[in-house]
Amino acid sequence: QSVLTQPPSVSGAPGQRVTISCTGSSSNIGAGYDVHWYQQLPGTAPKLLIYGNSNRPSGVPDRFSGSKSGTSASLAISGLQAEDEADYYCQSYDSSLSGSGWVFGGGTKLTVL
Amino acid sequence: QVQLVQSGAEVKKPGSSVKVSCKASGGTFSSYAISWVRQAPGQGLEWMGGIIPIFGTANYAQKFQGRVTITADESTSTAYMELSSLRSEDTAVYYCAREVTMIAEGIYYFDYWGQGTLVTVSS
Numbered sequence: 583q584s585v586l587t588q589p590p591s592v593s594g595a596p597g598q599r600v601t602i603s604c605t606g607s608s609s610n611i612g613a614g615y616d617v618h619w620y621q622q623l624p625g626t627a628p629k630l631l632i633y634g635n636s637n638r639p640s641g642v643p644d645r646f647s648g649s650k651s652g653t654s655a656s657l658a659i660s661g662l663q664a665e666d667e668a669d670y671y672c673q674s675y676d677s678s679l680s681g682s683g684w685v686f687g688g689g690t691k692l693t694v695l
Numbered sequence: 696q697v698q699l700v701q702s703g704a705e706v707k708k709p710g711s712s713v714k715v716s717c718k719a720s721g722g723t724f725s726s727y728a729i730s731w732v733r734q735a736p737g738q739g740l741e742w743m744g745g746i747i748p749i750f751g752t753a754n755y756a757q758k759f760q761g762r763v764t765i766t767a768d769e770s771t772s773t774a775y776m777e778l779s780s781l782r783s784e785d786t787a788v789y790y791c792a793r794e795v796t797m798i799a800e801g802i803y804y805f806d807y808w809g810q811g812t813l814v815t816v817s818s
Contacts, residue, residue, distance in 0.1 A: 584739055618804035620740075627790055627808040628740065634802055671740055675803040681757045684730065684742040684803060 585610060586672050586687035593693040599660040602690045604672030605653065610685055612653035615675040619648055619657045622669040622689075631670070632657060659692070667694045697722040699729075699791050699809035706815045712779040715812045717791030722807075724772035725749040728794040730805065731765060731776040735787040745794055746774060781816045788813050 587605040594600040604617060611617055616635050620628035630639050632648035635655065647658045655674075659666055672687040702716040717729060730745035744755035748767035755763055764777045774791055789812045792805035 613801075615801040615803065620805075627811050628792075628805075629808070630804065630806050633795070633804050633806070634800075639806070673740075673804060675801070683754070683756050684732075684745075684805075686732075686740040686742070689739040 584688040585676055585685035586674060588670075588672060588687035588690045590688070591691045591693065593695055594659075594662045595695045596662050596664065598662050599658060600662060600692065601659075602657045602670055602672075602692070604655045604657070604687050606655075606674060606676075606685075607653055609678040610653075610674045610676040611650065611655060613677060615677075617648065617650050617655035618673045619646075620671045620673065622671065624668070628671060662694055664694050667692055697793065697807045699793065699807055701789075701791060701809040701812045704813040704815070706817065707781050709782055709816055709818055711781050712777060713781060713814050714775055714777040715789050715791075715814070717774045717776075717809050719772045719774070719793070722793070724767075725769050728796060729765075729767065729774040730792050730794050731763075731774075732790045732792055732805070733787040734790070734811075735784070738787075740790075743776065743778075743789075748774065778814075781814075783816050786814065786816045 619632040621631045622628045635650040636648045645661045669689045671689045676685045698720045700718050725748045728747040731743040746753040746765045753765040767774045791809040793807040
């Protein structure tokens, strides 16, 4: 059971726009911690896609965008391409009575139809 | 360009220990913390703990407290993760990742990742 909740899968046709949600709680996203997104292509290590809720590292296309509101965040991918087919993970930080640490969503598999 | 290169795959017996290494290059090793994240087959990512090499202090996820030890050798720019009392559920790919931490801004993320090390626990 992941601390952050993501839909297990989303899909879209080439050229379309899809969004992936990430829901947390008052001890992580709602506490003001930023949300970050990673893309994991099959058989490879995760790669930073979005940091600080909405910032793209150098080299990440502007088709990828992120936002955060309240206890949730979203990743949007516009102009879908076949190469976007991957697993996507949101990540934040959690601080509660039981301890503090880095937390992830369960991941969302994006299928490009 | 920062690179994190991990040691090779391991096969271990239940009850034994495994030690995975992560050698950094292209950056200032001591200035950044290194975390370890694991991914069981077909599953998501799970943070295990991290270390700030310049201080040598590690912090661990509650789930792994007492079973994981993370260390760093500044002289070789290498971080290590040792997991003991292995069980079949520990079969996973283990990644090291460089932390970016801005406490005042509430920003904690990983900007570079190692290639991963598969640890298989089987009798």
